[in-house]
Amino acid sequence: MIKTVYSKGKLVAKTGNEVVAEAMRQIEPDVVAAYPITPATEIVQIFSQFVADGIVKSEYVAVESEHSAMSATIGASAAGARAMTGTSSQGLSLMWEMLYIASGLRLPIVMAEVNRAISAPINIHGDQSDTMGARDAGWIQIYSENSQEAYDNMIQATRIAEKAKLPTLVTTDGFIISHCMEVVETYPDADVKAFIGKYEPERYLLDIKKPYTLGSIDLQDYYFEHRYQLAQAMRNAKNIVLDVAKDFEKTFGRKYDLCEKYMLDDAEIAIAVIGSTAGTAKVVVNELREKGIKAGLLKIRVYRPFPAEEIAKDLAHVKAVAVMDRADSCSGAFAPVYSDIVASLYASGVTNPKVVNYVYGLGGREINTGHIIGIYEMLCKIASGTEKSSNKVEYINVRIK
């Protein structure tokens, strides 16, 4: 049962999309440019109604494609506006070229991204192939377990992006969060506005007293330094995310971190997962704990910047870990989150846990407590040595033959 944790908070029943739109209303960016795509459409649809009703002062640009949505958002941000967009799947894919330009030019755009499978075959349901495909674009990526987190993450993202000078996306799992009604605590407009503060860009195109050239051609003599600075900005962003989370907790009472450790400190077996499946896995952990099984969970909230050292530390004592990926990288080897985690462990000199990789839930395929129990059972066997850990990707709930 959700309780208000903020004295002036209000409990409302809203879907993920509704609550993300609500956060956008409270943030009231100067410009939103967007193009519809299931399951993210509602967010910008609701927001455009706010604009039509004069509830927000924002300008809404109903562009003719996602490529132009990101281009216009980039233009608006470079011009000195607080700029936002929202998309999913094919939309994010069509933005790919511009995602790199947003980060390369260090524009603090915030995007509401609803995770959805990538074509082909066309599928509108939830998996994380879209944002995993954009993982190297230089965007901060924050994943939400439920609608409450989506709302809180959007508010935090605004400050994070502006402080880090990096575009930031907040994701919700398609349909599972975007269309599922939950009880969410929202905060008063004035308090959200006070938390995010005024946006005062250092340099912007519309400042005609200080005209400047942005997006110039950068040859062998400068490009590398600029890309290095971008990579450094992503490294520095970790502390910015943490600082904003601390402030958020102080203000609104909800605690956030790069990752969430659930019953992990004394766990012998653990699952590492991103997004809404963490909620399902928590139910399983509770059941197993009642039976005296030392199961734990690591929920990765901030995927970019990747909390490599923190994850290595959190998992160092665990005997067997299952990394659950809701995307396949088709690398011929492992899925994306697994590769990141194994690299983190190895680089930190942590060799204790056996780590296995499960790909699940592609195209919205069901993942339920039964499947997750199965994974923990396998981890028990691997931990006790009765089963050897598989060194290849395992697929959950798929018809292989």
Added chain:
Amino acid sequence: MANLKELSKNPERLTGGHRLCAGCGAGIVARQTLIAAGSTPVVITNATGCLEVSTTVFPYTAWKDSFFHSAFENSAATCSGIETAYRSLKAQGKIKDDIRFITFGGDGGTYDIGLQSLSGAMERGHRMLYICYNNEAYMNTGIQRSGATPKGAHTTTAPAGKVRQGKEQNKKDLTQIMIAHDIPYVAQAYVGNWNDFITKVQKALAVDGPSFINILTPCRLGWAYKPEDTMLISRLAVETCVWPSFEVENGVYKINVIPKEKKPVIEFLKLQGRFKHLFRSDNAHILETIQKGVDEKWDLLQRRSAVGCRA
């Protein structure tokens, strides 16, 4: 009509020292556009292409105004975002100045890959002037054919060879496509007549909505002529009616430059290396079809503008 004496007082807003080829028409277009803007503050966006890469080699810039480049196909969409930010910040009282927005795109970034974003921006009605500096090919990547390349021209992806004689298709009539958007101001112009072009830029900047100017912009490298002939060749395009200078204000056509004597198309073609192969006797029929195509288009334009015909 622009007044030269008045214009000479306007500041130079594109500096020398950019790296465009000697004789490049694109630099002339950019410079005259900004002279036309006078002292009005502008923010410039530019599609990837010769103009952009030659004027912004980091850490230098040839632009005295704010200049933004994001990618190749989206300069109109990018400008939409800037113009929208301007309206938002202005309404909130955060910006006081009256600013205009100008986008430059080559023909590749305008006729082909950027057509969707251009069309979207015009349809949405952003107050911006889009100028296509039309050198009739992708010059920056080495003279490949574009939708603006005329029939018979040799390019590196539509080369003249043993069995093919350069580009086989006609050029796309983008100006008509823009007119079909029912925007307040559309024009064709050409390098080599500063007065015609500058007047058009001033008209375009004055309209409260989107405007589009398609300016034929010789490229000495891609068209293969002597750098000092840029103006001459450009004027020949108008005198032969290959590229008529006209405008459409709120749907009403007007031809701006009517040649005293309509010259044969070969006068325009013969000075350029890209048409060299057409002057072989076995290609005479191609020259004939080019002339026929030009005549038909010119007749149509005259009929459209005769009685102030509406689009």
